[in-house]
Amino acid sequence: MIKNLKVELANKKILILGLGREGLTTYQFLRTLFPKKTFALADQLTQKKLSPEFQKIIKADHQLKLHLGQTYLKNLSAYELIIVSPGIPLFKLSRQNQDEEKFSSQTKLFFNYCPGVIIGVTGTKGKGTTASLIYEILKTASKTKLRRKINQVYLAGNIGTPMLPLLPKIRPGNLVILELSSHQLEGLKKSPPVAVFLNLFPEHLDRFRSLKAYFMAKTNLIKFQTAKDYLVYNAGDRRVANLIKNSPAKKLSFSLTDKNADLYPQNGYLYFHHSPIISLSLIPLIGRFNWQNVMAAIGVAKIFKVSNQIIKQALKNFKPLPHRLELVGTFKGITFYNDSQATNPKATIAALQSLTPVSTLICGGYDRGGVSYEALGKTIANNKNLKNLILFPPTGKKILAGAKKKATASKTLPSYFFVQKMKTAVQLAYEKSPAGTICLLSPGSASFGFFKDYADRGNQFKFWVKQLAKTK
Numbered sequence: 001m002i003k004n005l006k007v008e009l010a011n012k013k014i015l016i017l018g019l020g021r022e023g024l025t026t027y028q029f030l031r032t033l034f035p036k037k038t039f040a041l042a043d044q045l046t047q048k049k050l051s052p053e054f055q056k057i058i059k060a061d062h063q064l065k066l067h068l069g070q071t072y073l074k075n076l077s078a079y080e081l082i083i084v085s086p087g088i089p090l091f092k093l094s095r096q097n098q099d100e101e102k103f104s105s106q107t108k109l110f111f112n113y114c115p116g117v118i119i120g121v122t123g124t125k126g127k128g129t130t131a132s133l134i135y136e137i138l139k140t141a142s143k144t145k146l147r148r149k150i151n152q153v154y155l156a157g158n159i160g161t162p163m164l165p166l167l168p169k170i171r172p173g174n175l176v177i178l179e180l181s182s183h184q185l186e187g188l189k190k191s192p193p194v195a196v197f198l199n200l201f202p203e204h205l206d207r208f209r210s211l212k213a214y215f216m217a218k219t220n221l222i223k224f225q226t227a228k229d230y231l232v233y234n235a236g237d238r239r240v241a242n243l244i245k246n247s248p249a250k251k252l253s254f255s256l257t258d259k260n261a262d263l264y265p266q267n268g269y270l271y272f273h274h275s276p277i278i279s280l281s282l283i284p285l286i287g288r289f290n291w292q293n294v295m296a297a298i299g300v301a302k303i304f305k306v307s308n309q310i311i312k313q314a315l316k317n318f319k320p321l322p323h324r325l326e327l328v329g330t331f332k333g334i335t336f337y338n339d340s341q342a343t344n345p346k347a348t349i350a351a352l353q354s355l356t357p358v359s360t361l362i363c364g365g366y367d368r369g370g371v372s373y374e375a376l377g378k379t380i381a382n383n384k385n386l387k388n389l390i391l392f393p394p395t396g397k398k399i400l401a402g403a404k405k406k407a408t409a410s411k412t413l414p415s416y417f418f419v420q421k422m423k424t425a426v427q428l429a430y431e432k433s434p435a436g437t438i439c440l441l442s443p444g445s446a447s448f449g450f451f452k453d454y455a456d457r458g459n460q461f462k463f464w465v466k467q468l469a470k471t472k
Contacts, residue, residue, distance in 0.1 A: 002167055009034070012080040014040065015040040015079040017076075017084045018084060022085045024054065025106075026085075026162075029164040031061070040065040041068075044068075082104065086184050087207075114176060117194065118192035119178065119194040121177065121180060125346065126199065126293045126296075127180070133294060134177050137306060138306070152174040153176075155177045157178035157179040158181040180221060182203075182207075182214055186217040190224050191222055192221070193225075193228070194229065194230045196232045197221060197240050199234055199292075200215060202344070211370065232251075232300055236254075256288065265295075270294060283315055288354065322455075328461070331465060331466070333435025334429070334433045334438070337351075337440045339441055340457045340458030340461065341454050343365075343445060343454060344445075349375060352383060358386055359387045361380070361389055362391075363395075363399055365447055365449065380406075381407040386414050387432070388428070390417050390429060392450060395445040396418060422450075423460075
């Protein structure tokens with residue numbers, strides 16, 4: 001299949017649009033395929049502000065054309081194929097009156113030329129954990145009697161491993177689990193043979209023109225499936241359940257409450273078709289919401305006829321991902337959890353419902369717009385253990401307003417403090433949190449403004465928790 005890709009691209013004028021991490025791997029992949037071909041690079045940043053990696057590339061590679069700075073979109077019409085990085089909204093490019101067919105992405109190219117079986121996972125939250133769970137189960141299965149059927153398993157996508165560099169390694173019959181964000185699904189014209197749809201609620205409204213556009217991008221995961229394909233979905237999510245009604249794919253459902261679903265919890269176990277698979281006590285993930293991720297992974301495993309024994313073994317050995325209700329440790333009698341991946345209010349609500357007693361919540365951050373914080377405010381107002389709110393602006397103000405609105409005379413509102421540095425937030429947590437309680441970082445907001453990304457935010461939290469623990 002890689003030969004077919006080379007043939008398609010050989011004579012095309014190609015522009016790589018967006019020079020972040022994905023743009024870098026796109027360039028590296030193409031340069032490996034075509035050592036002497038001229039490529040164009042475009043980004044709204046000037047050359048001096050590009051990453052050190054790209055600055056070195058530009059100095060060393062003389063087969064490049066550059067379109068940088070404010071006029072970076074001016075010359076799109078000169079190119080036959082434009083590979084767009086996920087951070088650039090397609091609607092902005094459509095304003096240029098360009099032929100939409102010329103716009104592609106790593107995801108599109110991968111779907112068109114991957115010879116293996118793609119298992120695509122999406123949802124507003126939980127897709128990274130679910131993709132990793134599926135990978136762990138199928139990888140374990142590949143080392144057993146199922147080796148002939150599952151001979152190689154890969155994990156890539158939004159989870160941090162770029163797709164395109166994997167293409168030369170993948171052979172027919174290999175399984176490729178992809179965590180797919182809305183950005184990566186936007187404009188996709190193919191759906192995977194195995195799709196997992198976890199949940200759907202408002203998010204990324206700073207990136208899409210509307211909530212509908214965000215939902216439609218997510219829907220591309222299943223839009224082009226056929227009766228030969230499989231769909232594992234959350235029957236307990238109203239939006240997802242409505243979206244999949246007309247899907248021709250073979251369906252497997254999971255639900256926290258509906259015993260008519262294919263997968264559900266009951267009597268301390270997760271069940272598949274009324275047969276117990278694993279005790280909930282053996283799952284190394286915190287929170288009832290994580291049961292949904294596990295059920296989705298079991299559903300995929302059953303499509304590939306993985307035995308209950310292998311599923312149980314893989315789940316018991318699973319290592320939770322960082323920044324997702326990650327236990328940092330207990331210091332000075334206070335237990336700290338890092339849930340920096342919680343970038344929307346629903347995720348923070350789930351975290352508060354999963355841990356007790358949380359006495360201090362660090363939350364707030366970048367405002368994507370269009371997101372309501374009233375439900376989170378109600379959860380905060382009704383949490384009898386919560387004594388301190390440490391808030392990052394600007395959404396910290398909205399979270400506090402939501403809590404004040406829902407507060408009742410019988411429940412005193414937590415003390416609240418506004419901060420702009422993680423060190424200050426952790427210092428306050430040490431000062432205000434009683435021994436024997438929990439301090440939880442679960443922002444309910446994006447990280448931009450004060451941090452590079454959610455990982456930077458979580459890493460700073462972990463650093464200062466451990467650093468300040470050394471002080472008297």
